Amino acid sequence: KQEVTQIPAALSVPEGENLVLNCSFTDSAIYNLQWFRQDPGKGLTSLLLIQSSQREQTSGRLNASLDKSSGRSTLYIAASQPGDSATYLCAVNDQTGANNLFFGTGTRLTVIP
Amino acid sequence: DAGVIQSPRHEVTEMGQEVTLRCKPISGHNSLFWYRQTMMRGLELLIYFNNNVPIDDSGMPEDRFSAKMPNASFSTLKIQPSEPRDSAVYFCASRNSIYNEQFFGPGTRLTVL
Numbered sequence: 001k002q003e004v005t006q007i008p009a010a011l012s013v014p015e016g017e018n019l020v021l022n023c024s025f026t027d028s029a030i031y032n033l034q035w036f037r038q039d040p041g042k043g044l045t046s047l048l049l050i051q052s053s054q055r056e057q058t059s060g061r062l063n064a065s066l067d068k069s070s071g072r073s074t075l076y077i078a079a080s081q082p083g084d085s086a087t088y089l090c091a092v093n094d095q096t097g098a099n100n101l102f103f104g105t106g107t108r109l110t111v112i113p
Numbered sequence: 114d115a116g117v118i119q120s121p122r123h124e125v126t127e128m129g130q131e132v133t134l135r136c137k138p139i140s141g142h143n144s145l146f147w148y149r150q151t152m153m154r155g156l157e158l159l160i161y162f163n164n165n166v167p168i169d170d171s172g173m174p175e176d177r178f179s180a181k182m183p184n185a186s187f188s189t190l191k192i193q194p195s196e197p198r199d200s201a202v203y204f205c206a207s208r209n210s211i212y213n214e215q216f217f218g219p220g221t222r223l224t225v226l
Contacts, residue, residue: 032214036217042219042220043217043219043220044206044217046216091215100161101215103156104155106155
């Protein structure tokens with residue numbers, strides 16, 4: 001069974017700093033990988049989707065990379081803002097039917113003004 | 114588009130009562146997923162439907178849980194009878210079949226006393 005790990009579990013940074021969140025998965029046979037953001041008491045917001053054939057995706061200040069062979073993905077946030085404070089979840093879509101998302105436990109990010 | 118719609122947003126009930134959670138997926142999405150999120154276990158897939166047909170219900174914890182999707186725009190998750198350990202946030206998600214990207218609803222926070 002696919003296992004997804006996110007390190008660190010929590011991270012605090014001063015406003016303006018660039019930061020990297022890490023995600024690793026045990027089975028490299030994935031269909032795609034999705035990064036989500038979850039605010040306290042709220043649902044999940046999809047940030048970026050990387051197909052298995054892609055190496056990276058960018059949206060504004062966010063850049064996600066994928067190294068399928070090593071089972072790793074990173075989410076880079078440039079020039080962090082207090083509004084970026086949230087829990088960031090990585091989810092891997094397996095290749096069997098492209099239907100089951102395996103979630104990591106998330107990284108709780110706090111950006112200090 | 115209004116996104117995935119879930120109701121109710123909050124539900125408080127007593128042990129033994131029947132609970133019904135509702136979901137309206139994004140129009141045009143042909144896959145629908147029910148997840149449960151707890152502090153202990155994170156996000157877990159309960160069941161998913163493809164073209165209104167249940168495909169994988171292996172995540173449904175017990176026979177007390179049942180899910181239906183009578184048409185492309187509506188699904189229910191029912192718990193009967195409910196127990197305190199069912200307390201969690203239940204999310205519904207629907208998927209764009211072209212990019213296989215899942216979009217989540219705001220969730221239903223269930224508390225069983």
